[in-house]
Amino acid sequence: MYDYHEPVLLAESLEGLALKKDGIYVDATFGGGGHSRAILPFLDGGTLLAFDQDPDAEANTRDAVFRSEAFSFIPANFRYLKRYLRLEGVTQVDGILADLGVSWHQFKTPQRGFSIHANEAKLDMRMDKNSDQSTTARSILNTYYEDDLAQLFEQYGELPKSRRLAQAIVRERRLRPFKTIEQLKIIAEPFAANPAQVNKYFAQLFQALRIEVNEEIAALQELLTQASELLSPEGRLVIIAYHSLEDRIVKNYIKRGAFDDGDHRDMYGNSYKPFRAVNKKVITPSNEELKRNPKSSSAKLRIGERIKE
Numbered sequence: 001m002y003d004y005h006e007p008v009l010l011a012e013s014l015e016g017l018a019l020k021k022d023g024i025y026v027d028a029t030f031g032g033g034g035h036s037r038a039i040l041p042f043l044d045g046g047t048l049l050a051f052d053q054d055p056d057a058e059a060n061t062r063d064a065v066f067r068s069e070a071f072s073f074i075p076a077n078f079r080y081l082k083r084y085l086r087l088e089g090v091t092q093v094d095g096i097l098a099d100l101g102v103s104w105h106q107f108k109t110p111q112r113g114f115s116i117h118a119n120e121a122k123l124d125m126r127m128d129k130n131s132d133q134s135t136t137a138r139s140i141l142n143t144y145y146e147d148d149l150a151q152l153f154e155q156y157g158e159l160p161k162s163r164r165l166a167q168a169i170v171r172e173r174r175l176r177p178f179k180t181i182e183q184l185k186i187i188a189e190p191f192a193a194n195p196a197q198v199n200k201y202f203a204q205l206f207q208a209l210r211i212e213v214n215e216e217i218a219a220l221q222e223l224l225t226q227a228s229e230l231l232s233p234e235g236r237l238v239i240i241a242y243h244s245l246e247d248r249i250v251k252n253y254i255k256r257g258a259f260d261d262g263d264h265r266d267m268y269g270n271s272y273k274p275f276r277a278v279n280k281k282v283i284t285p286s287n288e289e290l291k292r293n294p295k296s297s298s299a300k301l302r303i304g305e306r307i308k309e
Contacts, residue, residue: 007034008296009240012283013097014038016238016303022046023094028078033060035097043070053077053128079219082226092232099240116202119182125213137209141178146170157208161191224253228274231306240301247300254304275304
């Protein structure tokens with residue numbers, strides 16, 4: 001059923017949305033449609049609008065369940081949520097769900113460049129493979145200054161020896177530009193802590209590049225800000241994150257209305273907290289889900305409820 005991508009923390013996500021039959025909901029990361037497929041049967045007079053920028057994801061809407069009048073697919077990045085909802089005549093919603101992980105389909109499609117095992121693949125990593133954006137993993141490795149490379153490896157990948165890796169990349173590209181995944185792995189491998197940690201090091205490196213290519217942190221921040229404007233009082237925000245940087249941003253915004261550890265304040269100095277944390281403790285996959293889907297091991301779910309003003 002889930003050849004494209006198995007939905008993670010599905011039951012917990014549905015519970016977190018506190019679904020109403022006539023409610024209006026957004027699946028901000030449609031992917032294989034697993035979460036949307038589970039939401040639709042709950043609706044009777046309600047609406048589900050699904051977003052995804054990846055053209056491969058749109059093919060999953062051909063499933064019979066998505067022929068419902070209650071469902072609409074919007075081929076766009078969730079950072080444009082408010083704009084596209086306005087075009088649909090929607091100004092307020094009852095719930096927003098986002099699963100921030102990369103789909104299994106994207107990993108197992110070698111030409112996308114997401115998998116550390118696709119040695120001959122080009123260094124691409126764009127979520128929207130049909131877009132005309134010029135930034136790819138290849139362009140970053142071949143054009144970024146050493147300082148910028150070191151910073152993104154440290155910030156987005158939490159990589160040790162980030163500076164030395166950046167220096168090695170700059171030296172290599174002077175001899176020949178980066179083109180393939182294998183070429184990057186050959187340069188990066190010596191910086192792993194030990195042979196047993198090589199794949200983990202590659203995964204962190206690829207994560208850093210993917211985040212930079214797709215502006216994932218900026219997009220997440222824009223989603224959270226727009227969610228506070230779009231959600232109705234007591235509406236639910238349900239976010240599944242897979243690495244500490246994303247999870248920290250979500251946690252801080254739900255708890256404080258800010259992306260860092262400080263409180264957000266308006267122009268008059270008043271504290272602004274648009275959400276109440278529904279789950280005080282982060283929700284992680286059950287042992288049963290981990291056995292069924294080991295790839296869910298890093299998933300962290302947080303739920304915020306829009307506070308009445």
